[in-house]
Amino acid sequence: MRFRLVPRRALRALAVGAVALAAASCSHAHTTVQITTHADDYGQPVGTQPVREGGDLVMGLSNDPDRLDPSTSSSLYMRYVMSTICEKLYDNDASGNLVPQLATALPKFSDDGLTVTIPLRTGVKFADGTPFNADAVEASLERHLSLPGSQRTGEMGPITGIDAEGPSTVVIHYSAPFAPITAALADRAGMIMSEAALKEEGKDFGDHPVCTGPFKFRERATGSSIVVERDPLYYDAQNVHFDTITYRIMPDAKARADALRSGSIQVADTMSPQDADALKADPRLRLLVSGSxxxxxxxxxxxxxxxxxxxxxxxxxxxxxxxxxxxxxxxxxxxxxxxxxxxxxxxxxxxxxxxxxxxxxxxxxxxxxxxxxxxxxxxxxxxxxxxxxxxxxxxxxxxxxxxxxxxxxxxxxxxxxxxxxxxxxxxxxxxxxxxxxxxxxxxxxxxxxxxxxxxxxxxxxxxxxxxxxxxxxxxxxxxxxxxxxxxxxxxxxxxxxxxxxxxxxxxxxxxxxLRNLTAHSDRVTGIEVYADGAVRLGKAAFVSDRNG
CATH class of the missing domain: 3.10.105.10 (Dipeptide-binding Protein; Domain 3)
Structure with a gap:
């Protein structure tokens, strides 16, 4: 199938070097930003650490996400939840590099920049058992572009068409080269949804999202909690350890800090700078710190x-x-x-x-x-x-x-x-x-x-x-x-x-x-937070030498 979208308005014939910025310059002086230095600690993968299989993790989430729909969402907190249930074509790593996730390599650009070819993983299934393939990718990208109310359309550039070429290759066609597309596909525009679920749920997909990821959506109590459970169909299921993750909505930073200390939650995002020094000094906790x-x-x-x-x-x-x-x-x-x-x-x-x-x-x-x-x-x-x-x-x-x-x-x-x-x-x-x-x-x-x-x-x-x-x-x-x-x-x-x-x-x-301040119990390992702000819990685990 060939999908056509009306391109963004044609670029004006403008010699960029001749842009008249004299009027744009402010008459006041500028000062260089003074950077406060704190040691980064992004966390690290479980790797070869001994961990306990199973268990239920509870995260104190600082705000209630909007609808769990990759096309329409504008909430950071939605990204926390979706990082466990809805993988993307690409991702950021701890060093700020773009790396494949559901794709198998970075995109290949044609010499004129108008064609972008993306190779895909094979043998992957969505949480509903349907196959992840080029048709599903095409359907998700088309939805991001054309769904009324989509927040993704402008992020993906002047696309004129999307083709599924066989089961494991997607080709995006442009009216003009668009350099940021790889980075866009490392965020919500790159989240791929089950084509069957899209057909069944339509605009209500965000109420029952179905993707591929370490976990799958179980239930949501708006304003209270979101629960995801381990997905046995996930292609890397052997590296998924928790049975469930509950995101408990806790807007008050002090309440999150107190809950961490009491053990009623094991991880919390967006800790207050007022509490950061004390959290960092607590031997039962670990404070992850990253730039933004x-x-x-x-x-x-x-x-x-x-x-x-x-x-x-x-x-x-x-x-x-x-x-x-x-x-x-x-x-x-x-x-x-x-x-x-x-x-x-x-x-x-x-x-x-x-x-x-x-x-x-x-x-x-x-x-x-x-x-x-x-x-x-x-x-x-x-x-x-x-x-x-x-x-x-x-x-x-x-x-x-x-x-x-x-x-x-x-x-x-x-x-x-x-x-x-x-x-x-x-x-x-x-x-x-x-x-x-x-x-x-x-x-x-x-x-x-x-x-x-x-x-x-x-x-x-x-x-x-x-x-x-x-x-x-x-x-x-x-x-x-x-x-x-x-x-x-x-x-x-x-x-x-x-x-x-x-x-x-x-x-x-x-x-x-801000600097991303995320705290977690020393009973947990494998939690990571990069400069993109998302707290990654999908392959974390309880350490094996502790009870509970």
Whole structure:
């Protein structure tokens, strides 16, 4: 079968080197981000360690995921659960490299970059017993591209067709080369679903997901728990040890820490920096620490009135209409001081979507604007707005986020802003960002290895993840060229230009970059957490020399 999709709008005939960025350059100085150093501990595989077969692991999960549907999900916490039940074509390893998972090798690109060939594993079955093959891969990729409400469409590039060539090869056809596709297929766009389950469940697939993985879905009590059980049909079942994993929803970080110490849970994600030192010192626990490809900060609603991905309708407010107001807000934030105070130095300041210590990171595309509240006030005066200028910000109703938001509130007051905080549950924040029912919204992104996954999804005109309702023809062109060239040097230069454009308009204000803090009992081994943020439990186990 040949699947056809209308390509994204043709790239403008633009000589990228001639992009006029003089207007995009900010008049204020920049400072280089100071990186706080903590020793990384990603965990390690079970390997040859003696472990006990069986047992029931309980993880304290910091937020309730959205629907367990790889096509429509936008939640990090969904990725935790799906990492055990829904493998991808590719994955990241501990070193940040892309490696095959359900594929058998990295994709082969044609000389013109328009054809991408992916070889697949053979002899693999989904949890329902149906075969994993090229037809199933084709069906999943088509769904990611065409399902109404899919969050994956823009991540996969200008695809014109997908072919299953025999049972073990899939070919993707493009209208223009798309360099980030391998990285996209190492995330939810690469999760492959049972074709039979897709036909049976349709849009309700996320209520009863069926994929291939170490575990399979058993049940969910929304707001309470998700249970997965060992899948005997998994192709590497001999390296799966737990009988079940229960993800217990526990939004309060202190409650998760107390439950770890009591033994009622054995692993917990997103530990509070306030507890990190004590957890690290506890001999019964192990604290896993890793950097992040992602970023934290806040969306500013510029033109999202009808929902993300719908045509932009600019809001009639100074914050939405005048970039000077948004720039003033950015200049009112001392990112380093805020991180040090709010997070005890465990997190890092951030001002751009480019993660430090990655291949595209340069001083030009990771630097922060100088904290300058006096200039912020001048910009507000130039914009003709009364001060203090009020902004309503929705923030997750958990202690770390509320504490941070309150300190942010006090800080931006020096620049002429009256930040009004509205606590909300995580699910409500996800709905607000998609529907555009917010003015400012404090919410981050777990990050992707390729910069395209951290920028284009959120800031390209018409993208389903463009939650700010932002539209910039200049940025669209720069990001388009960056995606369609395979030269790392050229891509790096283009992302520097993209950052300059983003910092001119500030549709999203980047403020900090967390470090993934995951704690687990010393009764458990084989848990791993990489810079992509996902906690990997699929092949972990209880150690053999302990009871329980």
């Amino acid at each position: 490809f992602g970023f934290q900060g806040f969306y500013l609603n510029i033109g999202n009135q009808d929902g993300a991905g719908k045509p932009v309708k600019p809001l009639d407010t100074p914050l939405a209409k005048d970039p000077r107001v948004r720039q003033a807000l950015s200049l009112s934030i001392d990112r380093q001081a805020l991180v040090d105070k709010a997070f005890k130095g465990w997190y890092e300041p951030a001002c751009t979507p480019i993660a430090p210590r990655t291949s595209y990171a340069t001083s030009a595309d990771t630097s922060c604007p100088q904290f300058d509240p006096d200039r912020a006030k001048k910009l507000l005066a130039e914009a003709g707005v009364q001060t203090p200028y009020p902004i309503t910000m929705q923030v997750m109703n958990v202690s770390d986020q509320l504490d941070y938001a309150q300190q942010l509130q006090a800080m931006v007051a020096r620049g002429g802003f009256d930040l009004r905080l509205v606590p909300a549950e995580y699910s409500a924040l996800l709905a607000a960002q998609k529907n555009g029912t917010y003015e400012a919204l404090l919410l981050g992104w777990s990050g992707r290895l390729d910069p395209d996954g951290n920028i284009a999804r959120f800031l390209t005109t018409g993208s389903s993840g463009n939650y700010s309702g932002f539209s910039s023809a200049a940025l669209d062109d720069v990001l388009g060229w960056a995606a369609h060239t395979t030269s790392p040097a050229r891509r790096g230069a283009l992302y520097e230009q993209a950052v300059t454009l983003i910092q001119r308009d500030n549709p999203y204000i980047y403020t900090y970059r």
